[in-house]
Amino acid sequence: MGLLDSMVGALAGGQSGGNNALLETVLQLINNPQTGGLAGLVRSFQQGGLGEIVNSWVSTGANLPISPEQIQRVLGNSSLQGLAAQLGVSPEQASGSLADLLPQVVDQLTPNGQVPQGGDLMAQGLDLLKGKLFG
DSSP states (O other): OHHHHHHHHHHHHSOHHHHHHHHHHHHHHHTOGGGTHHHHHHHHHIIIIIHHHHHHHHSSSOOOOOOHHHHHHHHOHHHHHHHHHHHTSOHHHHHHHHHHHHHHHHHHHOTTSSOOOSHHHHHHHHHHHHHHHHO
C-alpha cells in the first residue's frame, strides 16, 4: 500500500483538480474495453516497439521512463487529441502528463509483476485507486 499512498500523495500535492482529472482519464484509458483494457494497452506499447519500457512498468523492478513523443506514437494523434480535449490541455501537455503518470499507474495495477487476468482484479484495482484519490 505504501507505493499507492505515495502515488496518490504526489498527485494530491500538485495541482489537485487537474491531477484528479488526469488520473481519471488514465484509468478510463486503462479500463477501456474497446482497446482490451490494461492488457490491450500493454500490448499496444509492445507492438509499438516499446516492449522493454512497458514490461518494466509491469515487472516488480524499477520503471523505465517514457517520453511524451513515445506516448504520442503509441496512442496516436486522434486518441491523444481526444484525451487532451477531455483534460482541457494541449496534446503536448497531455502526452507529457501521461508520460509521467502512466508508468506509475500500470506499476500499481500489476503489483505481482503480471497483468491481472480477471475483470474482477482490474475492477478492484481501479476501485482502489479511485477510492484513494476521490474517496
